[in-house]
Amino acid sequence: DTDPRDVSAINSLYTSLGSPPLLGWIPAGGDPCGEGWQGVSCVFSNITELRLSGLNLGGILDEGIGGFESILIMDLSHNQIGGSIPSNIPLTIKNLFLSGNQFNGSIPVTLSALTQLTQLFLDDNRLSDNIPDSFQELRSLVDLDLSGNNLTGQLPPSFGNLSSLTTLHLQNNKISGVLDVLQDLPLSDLNVENNILSGPIPPKLLNIPNFRKDGNPFNTTILPSPPAALPPFIAWAPSPLHGPPRGRPADGPSSSLVLPQWSKGRVFWTNKRVIVIAAAGIVTLIVLGVVLLLVLRCFRGNKDSNKHGANAYNSSGKKLNQVQKSSSQLAYQTEKVDKATVTRPMDGYGLESGDTRISPNLQDEQLLDANTRPASSRHQKNHEINKGGLDVKSLSIRPPLPPPLLPTVEEASVSPIMPTEVNGPGRSSRGRDSCSLDVTAFTIASLQQYTNSFAEENFIGEGMLGGVYRAELPDGKLLAIKKLDTRASRWKTDAEFLQLISTISKLRHPNIVELVGYCNEHGQRLLVYQYCRNGTLYDALHIDDEMHKKLSWNARVRLALGVARAIQYLHEACQPPIMHKNIKSVNILLDDKLAVRVSECGLAPLLSSGSTSEFSGSLFVSYGYAAPEIEFGSYTCQSDVYSLGVVMLELLTGRESFDRSRPLGEQFLVIWAIQQLHDIDALARMVDITLNGVYPVKSLSRFADIISRCVQSEPGFRPPISEIVQDLLHMI
Numbered sequence: 001d002t003d004p005r006d007v008s009a010i011n012s013l014y015t016s017l018g019s020p021p022l023l024g025w026i027p028a029g030g031d032p033c034g035e036g037w038q039g040v041s042c043v044f045s046n047i048t049e050l051r052l053s054g055l056n057l058g059g060i061l062d063e064g065i066g067g068f069e070s071i072l073i074m075d076l077s078h079n080q081i082g083g084s085i086p087s088n089i090p091l092t093i094k095n096l097f098l099s100g101n102q103f104n105g106s107i108p109v110t111l112s113a114l115t116q117l118t119q120l121f122l123d124d125n126r127l128s129d130n131i132p133d134s135f136q137e138l139r140s141l142v143d144l145d146l147s148g149n150n151l152t153g154q155l156p157p158s159f160g161n162l163s164s165l166t167t168l169h170l171q172n173n174k175i176s177g178v179l180d181v182l183q184d185l186p187l188s189d190l191n192v193e194n195n196i197l198s199g200p201i202p203p204k205l206l207n208i209p210n211f212r213k214d215g216n217p218f219n220t221t222i223l224p225s226p227p228a229a230l231p232p233f234i235a236w237a238p239s240p241l242h243g244p245p246r247g248r249p250a251d252g253p254s255s256s257l258v259l260p261q262w263s264k265g266r267v268f269w270t271n272k273r274v275i276v277i278a279a280a281g282i283v284t285l286i287v288l289g290v291v292l293l294l295v296l297r298c299f300r301g302n303k304d305s306n307k308h309g310a311n312a313y314n315s316s317g318k319k320l321n322q323v324q325k326s327s328s329q330l331a332y333q334t335e336k337v338d339k340a341t342v343t344r345p346m347d348g349y350g351l352e353s354g355d356t357r358i359s360p361n362l363q364d365e366q367l368l369d370a371n372t373r374p375a376s377s378r379h380q381k382n383h384e385i386n387k388g389g390l391d392v393k394s395l396s397i398r399p400p401l402p403p404p405l406l407p408t409v410e411e412a413s414v415s416p417i418m419p420t421e422v423n424g425p426g427r428s429s430r431g432r433d434s435c436s437l438d439v440t441a442f443t444i445a446s447l448q449q450y451t452n453s454f455a456e457e458n459f460i461g462e463g464m465l466g467g468v469y470r471a472e473l474p475d476g477k478l479l480a481i482k483k484l485d486t487r488a489s490r491w492k493t494d495a496e497f498l499q500l501i502s503t504i505s506k507l508r509h510p511n512i513v514e515l516v517g518y519c520n521e522h523g524q525r526l527l528v529y530q531y532c533r534n535g536t537l538y539d540a541l542h543i544d545d546e547m548h549k550k551l552s553w554n555a556r557v558r559l560a561l562g563v564a565r566a567i568q569y570l571h572e573a574c575q576p577p578i579m580h581k582n583i584k585s586v587n588i589l590l591d592d593k594l595a596v597r598v599s600e601c602g603l604a605p606l607l608s609s610g611s612t613s614e615f616s617g618s619l620f621v622s623y624g625y626a627a628p629e630i631e632f633g634s635y636t637c638q639s640d641v642y643s644l645g646v647v648m649l650e651l652l653t654g655r656e657s658f659d660r661s662r663p664l665g666e667q668f669l670v671i672w673a674i675q676q677l678h679d680i681d682a683l684a685r686m687v688d689i690t691l692n693g694v695y696p697v698k699s700l701s702r703f704a705d706i707i708s709r710c711v712q713s714e715p716g717f718r719p720p721i722s723e724i725v726q727d728l729l730h731m732i
């Protein structure tokens with residue numbers, strides 16, 4: 001039974017929150033650990049975690065909160081909780097997340113006693129007054145976010161004792177004074193934007209990889225570095241595509257170059273700077289003149305080449321290639337030389353058409369005949385998307401991908417290919433203008449047009465990172481647009497976001513949803529994916545009865561193989577390996593051929609940056625997929641293997657990974673199933689009744705064997721993903 005002191009504390013919390021409809025929760029007594037109350041995690045009989053983010057909770061937090069004996073994580077972020085922050089937060093607390101509520105009053109001085117704190121998020125509340133000088137003993141604090149409040153006064157001297165602090169967000173307050181107290185901290189992410197801080201800025205702070213300081217009346221004495229040092233994706237002039245630069249990459253120049261700031265500060269126009277700028281202006285004019293001259297000569301040269309064919313010479317005096325007969329061919333050729341990679345003919349799935357190696361070619365492994373496929377009940381509009389996904393005729397060039405770790409069967413799919421849907425109106429650009437990315441930078445205006453202003457009827461669903469909308473291009477092609485929540489992407493600077501896009505855009509595999517483009521405009525960040533019109537594996541197994549009935553045993557094995565191959569690609573063909581970190585049946589989409597397309601690949605940095613906790617409320621949805629080691633902050637490739645095991649269990653049993661409606665011992669699928677996987681009779685009882693007993697017993701038992709190896713609690717005992725792929729292939 002739960003420790004009575006914890007029971008009393010949670011009962012009190014329940015009442016102070018206004019008795020919200022939380023599963024299992026009652027105002028008096030009960031056994032929160034034994035009964036699995038919503039959002040409660042325990043170790044033995046003590047409550048160690050309360051995760052209640054984004055559940056629309058109201059009320060207040062009263063002093064009863066101090067009654068929790070062993071609480072480590074308390075996440076009440078993104079609710080409507082008001083009142084002041086209680087002064088007796090339990091001393092055991094390590095992670096306290098109260099972001100996005102209505103808390104008012106001051107930050108309690110008793111914070112000083114919370115010496116175990118590693119993460120403290122009080123952002124986006126209504127906290128006022130000075131930040132208390134209570135940080136002397138908080139030496140374990142790594143992330144501190146006080147942004148979006150009404151905090152005033154100067155930074156407290158005890159900030160200087162935060163010897164583990166790497167992230168400090170103080171933006172959007174009314175904090176004054178100087179930043180000196182921060183200069184010796186190990187910060188890698190500092191945001192003090194929109195306060196009333198003054199300078200000079202300690203030079204050490206300018207070395208912080210991610211330092212944002214716009215919107216302060218800094219009397220900076222530090223001269224900016226020359227613009228030439230800027231990497232191409234941090235534009236010297238504010239880019240119309242990406243808005244003003246907000247940050248810089250880790251190895252980039254000083255962030256004192258953030259331009260919009262300059263025009264505001266009166267102190268900016270010192271004599272020295274006027275001279276520097278005038279000189280820069282003259283140099284720019286000269287460069288422009290030279291460029292113009294070269295362009296004119298090139299143009300003339302090109303005309304000549306048309307006139308004289310192979311005998312023509314270009315502006316630099318080099319003989320033009322004979323195939324460059326038209327200006328468009330010239331452009332193509334130039335790109336080819338710049339980005340040179342070997343381009344091989346592909347089949348519709350990015351595989352070499354002549355590739356004789358074991359191929360994940362889906363046509364051979366069709367799950368269901370396309371004619372027997374039901375029209376997706378969820379998606380009314382039945383527009384055809386590019387059947388093959390990619391078009392041989394439109395192949396273009398993209399930069400080489402990082403070399404694969406191991407030569408695998410998926411090797412061909414990392415070959416340079418380009419989707420057809422990238423050229424056309426409404427999409428801004430690629431190449432240099434889109435920061436050398438090989439996906440399209442869409443404008444927000446065009447995405448609005450394609451989604452009918454993100455209209456309700458185009459809303460597909462909401463995930464942890466934001467809503468997903470269906471978009472229809474003028475040619476009728478469908479796309480899925482993931483509109484990233486600010487809480488998902490605000491941890492990323494523009495450069496980091498574009499880096500993420502660059503990584504995801506290189507993921508090409510027949511079992512991975514393809515990123516078509518992105519948008520990073522006016523503070524909005526969106527990801528544009530190919531559209532999968534047959535919903536998710538979750539829908540197929542648990543919602544859509546028609547689809548469920550059509551999932552034969554062989555189809556299920558092939559689906560498992562598709563997911564395993566996608567993971568194998570991420571773990572073994574990508575360098576560095578990419579951990580998915582969110583494998584679950586909702587993230588396994590089914591394309592128009594009912595083949596697996598794993599979504600959210602490469603998005604793990606968005607889930608884990610800043611605070612995983614921000615998403616913990618939604619992580620309830622993931623219940624049952626997470627490997628045990630994740631609780632201790634350890635995530636490896638083998639944690640993905642565990643989640644794959646759970647998905648395979650879902651396929652075998654037709655049950656959800658976590659189902660509150662079942663009796664206690666059966667709610668967690670893994671816990672219920674694990675003891676029975678080696679017992680052939682028990683297996684026969686566990687297997688999905690929708691299969692009507694139609695499955696080869698040997699295959700079932702092999703499948704169960706793979707599962708039981710995947711879901712072992714010791715990560716080191718789980719098989720590498722390549723072994724699972726091989727085992728599944730043998731079954732087929």
Ligand SMILES: Nc1ncnc2c1ncn2[C@@H]1O[C@H](COP(=O)(O)OP(=O)(O)OP(=O)(O)O)[C@@H](O)[C@H]1O
Binds near residue numbers: 465467587618
């Ligand atoms: N490329 C796509 N094509 C069609 N539908 C999609 C696509 N991507 C996502 N969806 C739909 O949008 C919904 C939300 O997707 P999203 O990936 O954001 O969240 P999720 O998978 O439900 O949850 P989580 O964020 O926890 O992984 C999903 O239910 C899925 O059906």
